[in-house]
Amino acid sequence: MSRVLARLGAATVAACLLFATWSAATPKQAAAIDPTVGYLMAHFTGESSTGQQIYLAHSTDGLRWKDLHNGGLVLRSTVGTRGVRDPALVRSPGGDRYWIIATDLCISCGQDWSTAINNGSRNLVVWESTDLVNWSTPWLLNVASGIPDGRNAWAPEAIWNPATGDYVLYWATNVPLNGATKHRIYYARTTDFRSITTPQPYVTRPGSQEIIDTQIVEAPAGVGAYRYVRASGDGQLTIEGSNAILGTWTTIGNLSGIGLTGAQVEGPMWMRFNARNEWVLYLDQYASGRGYLPVLTTNPSSPASYRLPAAGSYDMGANRKRHGSILNLTAAEQNRVLARWRDTAINxxxxxxxxxxxxxxxxxxxxxxxxxxxxxxxxxxxxxxxxxxxxxxxxxxxxxxxxxxxxxxxxxxxxxxxxxxxxxxxxxxxxxxxxxxxxxxxxxxxxxxxxxxxxxxxxxxxxxxxxxxxxxxxxxxxx
The missing domain is CATH 2.80.10.50 (Trefoil (Acidic Fibroblast Growth Factor, subunit A))
Incomplete structure (x- = not known):
């Protein structure tokens, strides 16, 4: 009997420890975030060992950007390929924790495109912070090894899902079709970006058509027909809508109405303006090498509302900005970021x-x-x-x-x-x-x-x- 009681006691302790561990890892429920006053962009700059790292830029109006930290990199990957691309900034719903997740890839510094596509890293690189300025050492999160014949893991994004109380983490993986490259979007759920559920297909185009870049934005009630809108690079820039992140998505249209057709743009990056229902969809004009172009809209789920900016109305700063993401900043967050990454005098x-x-x-x-x-x-x-x-x-x-x-x-x-x-x-x-x-x-x-x-x-x-x-x-x- 004493052995049974001892085992029961041990089991109880273990259960309590497990519950405590899960509770600590589970994000807080959504809290009222203070009004946002500025914008922070994370991005990379190009194909070099220094360009494929984390850079930051700041804006007060969402259209004119200033490179932070004297234009230098702010975080360097020391894991995996030791290079990162396509960073995504993630804030917890409680506003008390942040993550940067990025592609583990360093082209022209020990890896070429063929290797990266067909036998690349199956990991993402992750940093964590409680204040946006002090970041953990990076770690690798393996997301693609569980995908049959998955060859890589590119362009990660994450969004909090209130329906499940965790994050939907999604990225592109090449799973060849009939011997040819075919990237599709997969997703998994996570609470802490250290462990994930089994990856599942999320966005797949028919036939041989690939899809690599996709990013979701949430619209408030009363704006448009859908709560969530995603923009995807799939040979053009396709706009889709849904009322549930893991629900059914409906194709809404594309941007041919404003002259953005074919493979002109990639790396969609959403930003909602502070204090008003207007959005920017930043698109990387990679085909012409001209960097990001802002496309404006008052209704993300209506392609007819998208418009190009007036000449001279935006400035992307000195650094070339490649596929990244934007976080709307509270006054406290902005003050911390600007104090930490401020420019120093030129001498x-x-x-x-x-x-x-x-x-x-x-x-x-x-x-x-x-x-x-x-x-x-x-x-x-x-x-x-x-x-x-x-x-x-x-x-x-x-x-x-x-x-x-x-x-x-x-x-x-x-x-x-x-x-x-x-x-x-x-x-x-x-x-x-x-x-x-x-x-x-x-x-x-x-x-x-x-x-x-x-x-x-x-x-x-x-x-x-x-x-x-x-x-x-x-x-x-x-x-």
Whole structure:
């Protein structure tokens, strides 16, 4: 009897633990979110190891965008292929948690399109945050291995489903048909983006027609005939409507009425304007390489209401923006985001003992020159050090994401590769000038007995044992 009671007790404890674990993972019920005042876009920029990472842009009106963090990347994938595309921003219904989910793909940095299509990563990359500015280390979420003959997992999106009390996570997977590529949209349900239900087909086009990009927007009661509208890239831009995320979807039309036909656009990205019933459907003009185009509508489920913007009414910012997503920001969220990813001042770095010369990069080498041309080659941002701890890193203005980095005690302009070694090589302590306390010297974080100095006009990382080397290692940071 005592053994039976012990087993019953253990079972009760286990059940309680299981319930507690599920309760902790289950998102809060929808809460009243504060009024939204701004917009945050997550995106990638192009086919390179630095372009296929997470970038952010901000807008106050939804049409004019400013790149955050000096235009540099804000999150780098350190898992899977070590590159990410097609990021989606997800806010919990309670407004207390956020996720970024993205395609695990890095074209032209160890992987080509054929491999990515036919034997690509079956994972998505996920980050989690409680405040939109401090993000977890990324993890891989395997979504496509459970799909028979599934070859990859691309372009993820997620939407909270009030009917089931969890998220519908959906993405594209290539399941070949008669030996030819055929991407279809699959979905699974999740509460935490760490585990999912068995993937199921979600959107499939007839015959050999593929579909890769799709994104759903929710419309309020009284606007249009459907509660949910989705835009999909399937050889054209198809608009469909439904009153349930996992219900029956009806084809409404396309955008041929405004001249967007065939394969001109992809990467649909919805945004509802704050405080009014008007929407933007951003479309990536990939065929012409012109980036995102906003298409406006007051009724997402009526293709006849879609219209092109007036000339000069929008500005996508300096960075090229590829397939991403937009989150409407509350005032508190916006304040946190802008404080964390604000721009830093543009400076020049003047030599102390050769005062007509300034630090500049040229063909990724670094030197001191007079009359720097183009002027941007001699402009820098002193940003918080890549290793933190009250340090600085020196970022190029015209090559965002590229930093002064010591390599074998020489200096190069290189892209941050996300490694601890790079961070240490590109981090310095800004101290009083070694030749004049009113100027500045830069002590190496990685080699604290060495400083940035010029020698024969080239920048080096050297010890400074004498007056000449100390003068060579003294600079003025000017506006």
């Amino acid at each position: 020049r770095i003047q030599s102390y003992n050769l005062q007509d010369r300034y630090v500049r990069h040229a063909n990724y080498d670094v030197r001191v020159d007079p009359s720097v041309s183009p002027v941007q080659d001699g402009q820098w941002r002193l940003v918080p050090g890549l290793t933190g701890s009250g340090t600085v890193s020196i970022q190029s203005v015209n090559f965002p994401g590229y930093y002064l980095r010591s390599y074998g005690f020489d200096f190069r302009l290189e892209a941050d590769d996300g490694t601890a070694t790079f961070a240490a090589d590109a981090t310095f302590r800004q101290v009083a000038g070694l030749a004049s306390a009113s100027w500045t010297s830069f002590q190496s974080y990685h080699h604290p007995d060495r400083y940035i100095r010029h020698y024969s006009y080239l920048l080096r990382l050297d010890p400074v044992p004498d007056a000449q080397s100390r003068a060579d290692a003294t600079f003025r940071v000017t506006g």
